[in-house]
Amino acid sequence: MFGELSDKARDLLERMQAFMDEHVYPNEQALLEAAPEDSRWTQKPLMRSLQEKARTQGLWNLFYNHGPEGAGLSNFEYGQICEVFGRSLVAPEIFNCSAPDVGNMEILAIYGTPAQKERWLKPLLDAEIRSCFAMTEPRVASSDATNVETEIRRDGEHYVINGRKWWITGAMAKRCAFAIVMGKNDPTAPKHKQQSMIIVPMDTKGLTIVRPLTVFGYEHAPLGHAELVFENVRVPAENMLLGEGRGFEIAQGRLGPGRIHHCMRLIGLAERALDVMCQRAKSRVAFGSTLAEKGAVRQAIGQSRCEIEQARLLTLKAAWMMDKAGNKAARHEIAMAKIMVPDMAARVIDRAIQVHGAAGVSQDVFLAEAYAEARYLRIGDGPDEVHREALARHELSRFG
Ligand SMILES: Cc1cc2nc3c(=O)[nH]c(=O)nc-3n(C[C@H](O)[C@H](O)[C@H](O)COP(=O)(O)OP(=O)(O)OC[C@H]3O[C@@H](n4cnc5c(N)ncnc54)[C@H](O)[C@@H]3O)c2cc1C
Known part of the structure; x- marks a missing residue:
């Protein structure tokens, strides 16, 4: 329905998958571990070295399409790459694609003066600050x-x-x-x-x-x-x-792409939760059979697959509309994705936690922190109710 990926996007997607396997998953735990009190708010040297590797490989600023510092991808293309690195909570920073800097870079690129861009945008694009x-x-x-x-x-x-x-x-x-x-x-x-x-x-x-x-x-x-x-x-x-009194104008420009990026990353996180749910179900035996043979677990897996696909299609449609008709025309689809995706991800991750038993809520598996991420995103960038209200206003307006 939405068309094919360009050769450039396909190449980036494949290299992103390889980078995740080789460098991100093996280092994930070390990056998530709490640092000592005196360096708690300092970037870990490991993060810095992974950023340098990613940058050398051209996996850098992939969201950015305002100049040569980015990859020039469409929202539709970026969405599919975003999903791959969204599988790990530590990954967005490695590729300089993490909130809130991405939103601020968008603001500065679109609304900043040349001096503001030189002083603030340039070092953000280089991840110096x-x-x-x-x-x-x-x-x-x-x-x-x-x-x-x-x-x-x-x-x-x-x-x-x-x-x-x-x-x-x-x-x-x-x-x-x-x-x-x-x-x-x-x-x-x-x-x-x-x-x-x-x-x-x-x-x-x-x-x-x-x-x-x-x-x-x-x-x-x-x-x-x-x-x-x-x-x-x-x-x-x-x-x-931009000028006095123009804050709302900027907020609208910033939040559209920001919201859709959150959705794309969450789809990756939900997909990974489904992977580990299946792996755990196949390897754990209770009451004489694997969990994968229990009807309740099979229902949870089947339902999760349906919900992920629904959410992905909606998100890709929103991204595609942003490319074809602009962020404003796509605002209803963006709002729908913003409502549906965090809710879906929280449900899928919750099922994966259940299948893991106590391990699911521990620090040994990524699921507990992933759940917290999906759940808070029902509030962050605007609570569900506010987006539903905007959609309802639009639907009702069709009837005078
Ligand atoms: C982890 C995290 C990170 C965040 N990062 C940032 C950040 O970097 N910068 C920043 O500025 N903010 C940030 N936020 C804040 C976030 O954007 C706000 O929490 C959000 O906009 C809601 O505002 P509020 O908390 O004041 O809730 P309130 O406005 O008090 O709303 C409370 C509840 O009221 C209900 N409600 C509101 N409106 C309606 C309605 N029209 N109809 C029905 N019910 C309604 C909803 O259930 C809502 O959750 C972050 C929040 C979290 C949790």
């Missing part, structure tokens, strides 16, 4: 971004920022060099013109990291998720992105 995206706030329901209260006030040749953010992925990392902060510069403007986005270097006076937050107990070090306070944080006026 990391970055974070700061929208969510503890005081307000942030699934409705018009609620965001952080103040961005013009003061001569500077902007002054005051507010509190939380769940800011990547902000704990020592290598995190800047945040793209969303806040209000004019609370009196029309609802969707009040917000702006501005670049704030992490070492700016008045910006404090309050604490790391955990996801089902996982720290996600060395990246982490932080609560941040901004107290009279002063940055040069040229750090404003």
